[in-house]
Amino acid sequence: MTDKTIERNRILIIEDDTDIAELIAIYLHNAGFLTSTAATLRDADRLLEEERPQLVLCDITLPDGEGTEWVKSMRQYSALPVIFLSSRMEPKDIIAGLELGADDYMTKPFDPDIMVARVKAHLRRFPSAAGAGNGYADKERxxxxxxxxxxxxxxxxxxxxxxxxxxxxxxxxxxxxxxxxxxxxxxxxxxxxxxxxxxxxxxxxxxxxxxxxxxxxxxxxxxxxxxxxxxxxxxxxxxxx
The missing domain is CATH 1.10.10.10 (Winged helix-like DNA-binding domain superfamily/Winged helix DNA-binding domain)
Incomplete structure (x- = not known):
């Protein structure tokens, strides 16, 4: 992924801990991404509609609800890549998050550089999943x-x-x-x-x-x-x- 491609991608950060949200935004900005931050699921709904992000980083426990339920609802109309960021590290919690529609799950505390690497990896692969640039010679096959x-x-x-x-x-x-x-x-x-x-x-x-x-x-x-x-x-x- 080129820097020019990265600059066109906006990441929605859904996180009510201001320090964590700012840290994520700093690392993503340094990697060339645009970001929007929501501290509640209500704000997340608004930004999802207004900003049209290409990927979502979502905490699970938020002031107005569970991120898992928000993602489950979003999956009814969107295949947007979602990475959960959570302090819940039990296998049952991770599996539940993935089963509800997340593409990846990172437990807190996490290495910000690894978080950026995972964001890039998901964005590289999402266009082909959406049907663009898939590389097939026969588009009607x-x-x-x-x-x-x-x-x-x-x-x-x-x-x-x-x-x-x-x-x-x-x-x-x-x-x-x-x-x-x-x-x-x-x-x-x-x-x-x-x-x-x-x-x-x-x-x-x-x-x-x-x-x-x-x-x-x-x-x-x-x-x-x-x-x-x-x-x-x-x-x-x-x-x-």
């Missing part, structure tokens, strides 16, 4: 078995003809697997390809997102038809193009 339809150029997913509004990371995982039918990807490979970082310590992030995709495209999550688990190795997409 699609795959269907009569139930599930994948439109590769448009990054569109349909089940029984009804379009699904999948968050960015879920789209990326699904299309990465579908682009390479029957090829087995390890959890580490999927994390590195989609999140852009060494993922040995974040395997649950991939597993939660895979589970979320399965809930939306499979008839029976316990007996998946499309995204199969290769025990001890990873995952693959079953069915070909």
């Amino acid at each position: 699609q795959w269907s078995d009569g139930r599930l339809e994948l439109h590769f150029g448009r990054r569109e997913v349909r089940v029984h003809g009804e379009e699904l509004n999948l968050p960015a990371k879920e789209l990326q995982l699904l299309f990465l697997l579908a682009e390479h039918p029957d090829q087995v990807f390890s959890v580490e490979q999927l994390y590195e390809s989609v999140w852009g970082m060494d993922g040995w310590s974040d395997q649950r992030t991939v597993m939660v997102h895979i589970h979320n995709v399965r809930r939306k495209i499979e008839e029976d999550v316990a007996l998946p038809r499309y995204i199969l688990t290769v025990r001890g190795v990873g995952y693959k997409f079953q069915g070909g193009r």
